[in-house]
Every structure is written in C-alpha cells, then in structure tokens.
Amino acid sequence: MKAAETVSTVRAVSDSASTDGGNLEMGLMTVKSGSEGESGVDQATLVSDDVGQVDDRIVYNTLGWVKAAMIMIAETISLGILSLPAVLAAIGLVPGLILIVVFGLLATYTGFVVFQFKTQHPGMTSLAHGMELAFGRSGRWVAEVTQDLMLVFIMAAHIVIFSVAFNCLTEHAICTTAFMALGAVVSFLVSLPRTMKGNSYFSMFSCASIATATLVAMIGICISKPGYGQTHAVTPSTLTDFTKAAVAVSSIILAYNGHIAYPTIISEMRHPADFPKALLLLETVTISFYILVAVVIYTFAGQHVAAPALGSASPLVRKIAYAFAVPTIIVAGVILALVAAKQFYTYVWENWQHQPQVMREKSRRATWSWRGILAVVWALAWMIACVIPFFGLLLGLIGAMFGTWFALGFPAMLWLGMNWVGGVRSSYGRTWKKVALTWVNVFIVVVCAAICVLGTYGSIKGIAANSSAGGRKPFSCADNS
Secondary structure, rough: OOOOOEEEEOOOOOOOOOOOEEOOOOOOOEEEEEOOEEEEEHHHOOOOOOOOOOEEEOOOOOOHHHHHHHHHHHHHHOOHHHHHHHHHHOOOOHHHHHHHHHHHHHHHHHHHHHHHHHHOOOOOOOOOHHHHHHOOOOHHHHHHHHHHHHHHHHHHHHHHHHHHHHHHHHHHHOOOHHHHEEEEHHHHHHOOOOOHHHHHHHHHHHHHHOOOOOOOHHHHHHHOOOOOOOOOOOOOOHHHHHHHHHHHHHHHHHHHOHHHHHHHHOOOOOOOOHHHHHHHHHHHHHHHHHHHHHHHHHHHOOOOOOOOOHHHOOOHHHHHHHHHHHHHHHHHHHHHHHHHHHHHHHHHHHHHHOOHHHHHHHOOOHHHHHHHHHHHHHHHHHHHHHHOOOHHHHHHHHHHHHHHHHHHHHHHHHHHHHHOOOOOOHHHHHHHHHHHHHHHHHHHHHHHHHOOOOOOOOHHHHHHHHHHOOOOOOOOOOOOO
C-alpha cells in the first residue's frame, strides 16, 4: 500500500452529522496522511480531558477510563444494593450468594459483548440501535420501547427512595407525594448538563456517598443486632413463597444493570478501547461490595430485614445513613435520565428535524429543547413513583420486565447476531470455542425469558397483595420511611 493511502485514526471532533449513544458521536474520525509528512491532524480538533467545548460547540468524548468506571459504579451501585439483604432473607444465605456471584460474572461477560459489538459497529447509538443492526427495525422497536420504559421506571424508583429518605430525615414533615415531586425537581436540575463529563464529578462523590451510607448502616445494625441469629443458610418454605423468590432473583439482576448506558459511555471516552478496564473495575467493586453488604446486614438484621436495607438500622443511624445516601439517590437517577433524554434529543433533532448539528450547539433552541425533554421524562418518572410506591416490589418488577433483557438477554442476542454469517454451522460451529460460546449465549437468552415471565408475574402479584392488605395507595401522603 502506498504511503499516500496510509490511514491514520485520530480522535477528533467531526462536523458531520453522526450521533452515538443518544449523545453525539465525537469518536474516531479517519483521515488520510500524505506521503510528504502531512499528518492530517490539522484537519481535526483534538480533544483533551479538560475540554468541554470547542468554540461554541459541545464536545462529548472527554472521559478517561477511570472517570468512566466511576460513572458506571455510581450508576450500578445505587438502589440495587439496598435490596440485597432482603434477597438473602427471601431465598437463603447460600443460594443468594451463589446467585450474586453468578449474575455478577454473567454481567461482566455480557458487558464485554456490548463492547465487542460497539467496536464492530462504531456508529451504534444504544442497545436498541444495536438490536436494529443485528435484527432489523423490529429488533430496534422492541428494544427501544423496553429501554425507554426501563429508564423511566428506574428513575421512578429513585424518586421513591428520595421520598423515603426525606421522610426519615424530616420525620415526615410534608406529604410523601410532595417529597416525590421535590426529588423529581432536584434531579431535573442536576440533569441539565448535556455531557457525561458534566456529571462525572458528581458520580465520584456519589460512589463515596453510597459506600459511606451503607457502611454507617452496617455498623449501626452490627451494634444493635435487631435480628441476630434469625438467619438461614437456605430459607425454609414456611418463610418464603414464589412471589418473594421471584422478586429476589429479579432484584439481583437489576443490581447489575448498567449495560443500558454502556454505548453512551464508550462513545464519550477519549480512548474507547480502554472500556474493558473500566468494566473490570466496575464488576470487581460491585461483586465484592454486594457480598459484603448483603451478608453483614442480613446476618445482624435477620429474617425481617427491611428493603431498603437502611430501614433496618436504629432511627438515629437510619437518619445518618440516609443523609449520606442522598447524593447517590440523586446522581444515579440523573445518569439514567441523561441516557433517556439523549435518545429523545437525537430523535427530535436528527430523525425528525434532520438537523443533528443542533445537538452540538449552545443555542437557545438546543438548550431549551434539552430542558423540555428532561422535564417531560422526570414528570413521567414522578407519576410512576406515585402510582407504584412500593420500593422493593418496584425494583423486582423493573428487574424482571426490563433488567433481565438489558443485563443479559439483549447482549447475548447481540453476540448471536454479531457472529451470524448466513448459516448455523458456518456461524456458530466452526471451532469448539464458537460452539461453547453459542450455547452460553443461547442459555442466557432462555434463562432471561424465564425470569422475565416468572419475575413479572411474582412482582405484580406482590403489588396486588400489598395494596389489598392495606398497604400504601397511589398518590398517598402517608409516611413511607
């Protein structure tokens, strides 16, 4: 190949109308270098970690792998961890720990599959877009509807726990529905920056926040020992039922559900090839932290441990823990709001108006359309939070209906689509490794479908039973702390 045809890849800000991850694809731009030493770099504006804009344009790919990992940890270790001690109470210490480890390893594998697919298809804008690339428009519509519903439902769960925290901190100073509205408004304001980097610093603080809150609760519960000695290696059938077991398994899966934001995060990294390092750091921290927290709190809080787990601490410790947890409650929901809002933002300006350059502008139309989309998304989340105000059951429902597909099913399907070359044998039977991976991914899809059906049924049954038994009603002002 002639030197004049040599292609060098540089990180650049492109003026072309490509988008990625619901965010703008500022990723890799290919430029030709000449034989006379013309590097072609002058044609591009290089992005440094300290640059958030070039002139009057927004620059999106500014994340190093450590900051990317912090965002992923903040998004993943949030509400899910507060339900894990109750998971052990529902299905027992040994089965619970086995499932926490197994699903953690599966989440690591499927996260790497998302990275592989994104590498093969740099223009992939989201998991929903990936499903379109693999299975056509029908695949996109199924995944996109599921994705948007999941994001808004998890945002609703953050609003619910926000109301729980402030009811505890203020001793139910105002109506719970009003606290939910306050949580939505605060989260909306924090969501206003359009780039992930704008929230990466919040995410680092959020990681310290949830770790501190959980440790405070653990220490307090270990000292007070409200249910010490009331634990079971395998929970007796008289203490559990199908509904509790289904919600428990779904909650574990939801605790690992960060995959939905991976395409966006990869797109906003300065060096997307470093994503596996961020993923490995994420899963190492999450699996270790989940096991520690679940075992310690369940051991000392016993069979009647609360969900969220902070509720098992004494009143004073509970207040201290919730005070530390507030940043995580807000920030983790905000990250999901960014992913959801960017999908709609892309749809409005690229697909509908056919003006993708607007998404890079700092103009009024770009700014106010972004704010309007955020306001609608948070309003929907607030309504869901008010209608389904049961924290543990809401998490179980989200995990079963949506989380199973994004943490397990869709990535496994992407692997199958990525390796399809026109025939079963030629696609999946060429080597023993390909055959083994094929069976692994098919197994993941089958398990995902089973958990989705059984978990959704169990969660809905639990919500109905709670309502009929005199539990919280929609839009209730009653204290939920």
